[in-house]
Amino acid sequence: MAKPAKTKAPAYEQRLILFLDFLAFKEVVAETERDATALERLVAALDEVGQTVEPGLSKSERVTQFSDSLVLSYKVEETSAVFWMIDAIARTVVLLADRGYLLRGAVTVGKLLHDKRHIVGPAMVKAYELESRTACFPRVIVDREVLRMARTYRQPQHSGPQEERYVRSFLDEDKDGWLFIDYLSWDKVVEAMGCEHDAYPDYLGRMARLIRKGLKHADPRVARKYLWLRKRFLKAMKPYRDLPANKVNDPDFCAAIDALPRMRKRARKARKRVKAFDAKAAA
Secondary structure, three states: OOOOOOOOOOOOEEEEEEEEEEOOHHHHHHHHHHOHHHHHHHHHHHHHHHOOOOOOOOOOOEEEEEOOEEEEEEEOOOOOHHHHHHHHHHHHHHHHHHOOOOEEEEEEEEEEEEOOOOEEOHHHHHHHHHHHHHHOOOOEEEOHHHHHHHHHOOOOOOOHHHHHHHHHOOEEEOOOOOEEEOOOOHHHHHHHOOOOOOOHHHHHHHHHHHHHHHHOOOOHHHHHHHHHHHHHHHHHHHHHOOOOHHHOOOHHHHHHHHOOOOOHHHHHHHHHHHHHHHHHHHO
């Protein structure tokens, strides 16, 4: 009797990993039952997430998508793997935010087995825990160990600090010390990601409508997420508000941003509900 052919034993690789999912996916799906066009929009958004990386850009790329979640990984030693991953994620986050979908996720590095059938390893556990327990808000956080990988596996013509600066051009640091992909500031959305300058005020306007709706959410835990987003929104507006006339090179652009709502009253009500919820939970 012929002996079965030996198969290669599975082994971990050191890989960059992104774990990403849609915020409030249950509500998004519920809307698709009432509105056929909502299902069409959702499927298109899921397709966009599934095409996070340009095909063929990375030889070691692995992508697994299930329901509202996506796992993307690269071997860490790929040249500029960190830059290409963060670049792709940032563009996807902006694109879907513009369509009304917010994402939450985490990027980290570690031992991972990721093939066509399996995703397993310490890096997967860490990425999932960071996404579910630490990201909290509609943000994609980036482990600082990922920056060390960027410095190490860089373009030959770049120094380590240069490669890190390119990666950081998509990121901001939050009050809790976590780096995250900034999808609201002009220098990230337009300068780093290459979105249209003239379209930026309209993009912020669509974000404002999303925030207004979220601040009214009946669940204080959801409202808390939109309070976080409103702070980022106001920070993005700040450079263009109330500028002296002699410093304005594009008055129509600045006026369009300055005209966007601050949502103060709605935010006060949301904060009150969140405070009451926290007090009740602590009692």
